[in-house]
Amino acid sequence: MHSMNRPFTIAMVASALMAGTAQPILAQEEADDATEKVAIDKRYVNEINALATRPAVLKANQIFMDLEPQTKQDLIRLTEIPSPPFKEMERAKAYAALMREAGADSVWLDEVSNVLAKRKGKSGKKTVVVEAHLDTVFPAGTDVKVRQKGDTLYAPGVGDDTRGLTAVLTVLRGLEKANIETDADVLFVGAVGEEGLGDLRGVKHLFRPNGPKIDSYIAVDGHGISSITHRGLGSHRYRITFRGPGGHSYGAFGIVNPHGALGKAIAYFTADADQFTKQGIKTTYSVGVIGGGTSVNAIPYESWMEVDMRSESPERLAGVDKLLQAAVQRALKEENAMKRSGPDLTVEVKMVGDRPSGRIEPTVPLVQRAMAVSSYLQAEPALHVGSTNANIPIAKGVPSVTIGSGGTGGGAHSLKEWWLNDKGHLGLQRIMLVLLAEAGMAK
The missing domain is CATH 3.40.630.10 (Zn peptidases)
Incomplete structure (x- = not known):
């Protein structure tokens, strides 16, 4: 917050108005x-x-x-x-x-x-x-x-x-x-x-x-x-969950890995969002929470993240949201393309917060x-x-x-x-x- 050079009160302005010399009171935006x-x-x-x-x-x-x-x-x-x-x-x-x-x-x-x-x-x-x-x-x-x-x-x-x-x-x-x-x-x-x-x-x-x-x-x-x-300040919040069959890290090797998809999704989203948010009205993004997995020697059956995006511009908020959706689908497609056996990975994209701008x-x-x-x-x-x-x-x-x-x-x-x-x-x-x-x- 920047201080104004000269504070005004209403009494000061009323006096100035009567004298015909009033300057407008200013507020900071x-x-x-x-x-x-x-x-x-x-x-x-x-x-x-x-x-x-x-x-x-x-x-x-x-x-x-x-x-x-x-x-x-x-x-x-x-x-x-x-x-x-x-x-x-x-x-x-x-x-x-x-x-x-x-x-x-x-x-x-x-x-x-x-x-x-x-x-x-x-x-x-x-x-x-x-x-x-x-x-x-x-x-x-x-x-x-x-x-x-x-x-x-x-x-x-x-x-x-x-x-x-x-x-x-x-x-x-x-x-x-x-x-x-x-x-x-x-x-x-x-x-x-x-x-x-x-x-x-x-x-x-x-x-x-x-x-x-x-x-x-x-x-x-x-x-x-x-x-x-x-x-x-509008915001979109999502909980995104990748799901697969899960299994032993050695015995089930070759099945889809939800963590792999989540990692790709985060990498693709943050790289694209970084470029998108370098210009225009301030727009922010954050992967705030991640989770999933059961053991170091188990391929997880699910992997999830919670994402927050904010902007006072509805258009910019929609723009960074679109990048998230694209990153998730790209990661899903690429992880499924890598599998050697078993069913495909699925993803659930759930909006858990929607504050309008x-x-x-x-x-x-x-x-x-x-x-x-x-x-x-x-x-x-x-x-x-x-x-x-x-x-x-x-x-x-x-x-x-x-x-x-x-x-x-x-x-x-x-x-x-x-x-x-x-x-x-x-x-x-x-x-x-x-x-x-x-x-x-x-x-």
Whole structure:
């Protein structure tokens, strides 16, 4: 991340506008070759400035600070409920109970165990989603007990994304206690299946045919108050398995060997993908896991690998995927051509992950509002590409961003993950301001 030469706040810009000398506020957008500067339209600067100074909003800001002890307890409680991939039900039930207690008009779990808490708006003509994800990357049996050293909380999943869950919950509490009514309906969501092989299944279900109408989407993931993800990093993930009869390394010599095919497939794919990814929009590939075989003196009956490919360009992602498919078929053909006896080798190519790519332009009101809010809070807005739950609505053209929950943290996806409440209330203010700007405050 590159620092801007001069940070701006909304107060500075408002003053400059009145003086007729305003320079546009700029946000950084990480591009492939350089960092672009994206201007924030003064309409959204003025909108956020007016919204942030309304008495009810100022009251909610104070409520967020008053609620910090409760928010901390909610974070500890939820973190200590294990929520491994595909086993989020216990945490979902606890989160739903907290949403009911916070004052949502209706709370339910859908068919895949997403938690949905609806807060009705005055007109209800549109629906805005504020979401964090329920799952963590850690398998069942992981010690998720929260330990505190000084002001820092340590536990697997404490930041990613349990802090996001508690931030969304506390924003709901703040709106209720400050008696703030929105014009649009708001759905507060705890989503399943964001991590790994969960493959965004919770949000894919939200956007299923005949699912709820969603007009804007605000995902809460990560920490801080600067980052704004408005570009979806797509990915294809495969588990590829070569299978043969298997046999004794001497007695069955001459039959097909799945390891030989797997080795060829990896070599052909990585050589071609290396050339393909040296130009154009950043596109990546990785053979992450391989396995198979039973003994040093046995020809294996199967050999498998798991492959990850990523790009924010659907075309480039499809291109590197095509190279993988070709490499696998070439390896299969060549290994079968080498056999001296027995049946042919077979291959199974199973897609285990499909995250779509996409982009919401920085000129879209939701992105502009998110930038303006960061700047109002005296943070430098930075636009990013990322792989989050927002990939699904982004790919469908629904205005969407992913923003942090405030505070600071580190060690995500590790047993030493930590989160520190360093002005964490600013993250709550940020979520609320972006939400109210998008949903509208009822008169």
